Amino acid sequence: MEDPSYKEQFVPLFSLSEPNQSAVIAKDEVLIKDKNGNDLLSGNAEFRLDFLPKPQIHVYITNKKELNDSEKKGLYSLHDNILSGNLFELVLKNSGNQFEGFVINSDLFNHNGPSLTFTSSSEPIVGLGDEDTQMQYVIFHLFNFREICANNGRYCEDVRIEADNWVIEIKSLAKSESNFKKLKKEGGYGSTHIVCLQQIDSTFFSGKEAIEMLNMLQYFFSFANGAWCNPIYAVGFNSTGRVWESWSSPRGPSFSRSESWFDEHHSEQLENLFPGFMNHWVDEDWNDTIQKAIYWYLIANNSPIDAGIILTQTALERLSFEYAVLKRKLISADSFTRLKASDKFKLLFSSLELSIDISKDLPEFEKMAKAMKWDDATHGMSEIRNSLVHPNPKNKGRFKSVYYDTWKLGQWYLELSLLKLCGYSETYCNRLNPGWISQVEIVPWKK
Known part of the structure; x- marks a missing residue:
């Protein structure tokens, strides 16, 4: 049974204005420590999601108080560590959580007090709670996701996908339409959807489970989007309010409509794929292969064509080995390694x-x-790929006219292979014969 209280929080959780404009996601007091755990400086911190020169969370720290002798000593030590390019530990006062970061800008000896800008060495940053924190639902944001419509082409408020006692609701933001227009015109990054993650029976789940689900959803949404689309600013709630927060910045490229199997006028495609996708994700034998294949698929989909050809076929070889050798045992591993690339593809x-x-x-x-x-x-x-990896002077420039077709064909095979492996048997957008948005066809194995 769903917890009705989540509806009250199913709104943007931080101030989002126009696309590409910086947004404050948190404020706290932060203690800066060196790698040996020595206190260097504390100050008021503002955590911002910035988009220039690239999407990243920056921590702006200022200290306008008069420093005592001990704090001045720490300030000079901080200066020396910055010159040495060292990493620092940043400790949040309210939660006690900490993370590693490095300085990208500093003005330590200004008469108004020291100020610094940090960026984390990795994302996401868990700003509140930990792996053991219990919560009932998580709200997060999607940037640059597709302009999802209902089956008839009408804008739908919610898309609901379910699998294995999990339910995910995707809601287009009220400003999405104007954001899409601006993004299509100018590019960059904008918040387009908010998403709620919870258990179907409203049971509690841990911070660790939330992290695992958010990582899985990153790959699921990205595979549908044709470009990276990771959960942004995820907040876990229980009856007392916010108990867990995970901060991250958009991982994908500047806004564009990347080619993909998913048609945004057919939201049921997400609903139909999700159970099979999740089954493979939680399967230890498949998890790494699915991640690698989608990782290469996304890079190939948003890279120069020649690089994309190589990456696509790398992913197909990996899928062929996992499915034909390890899963179906159609051929031994030794025999597989002796096959030509084209025969590995045929086998799959x-x-x-x-x-x-x-x-x-x-x-x-x-x-x-x-x-x-x-x-x-x-x-x-395989001939085109070999001409790129092992060029023959006799064929120099001969195959350039078919690079695009080869890339498109490889990505088509990769999309369909992943869909079939996940047990999908419904409609898809055929990149070999693209039409208008909403034009789809049934997958080949069901024709």
């Missing part, structure tokens, strides 16, 4: 009921296939 695609015929939707690739007498799509894909 035939097992997943994906055609290896050369598609007429790729005219340049089809023309080159006839000229080069390629047997099938896998033959051509």
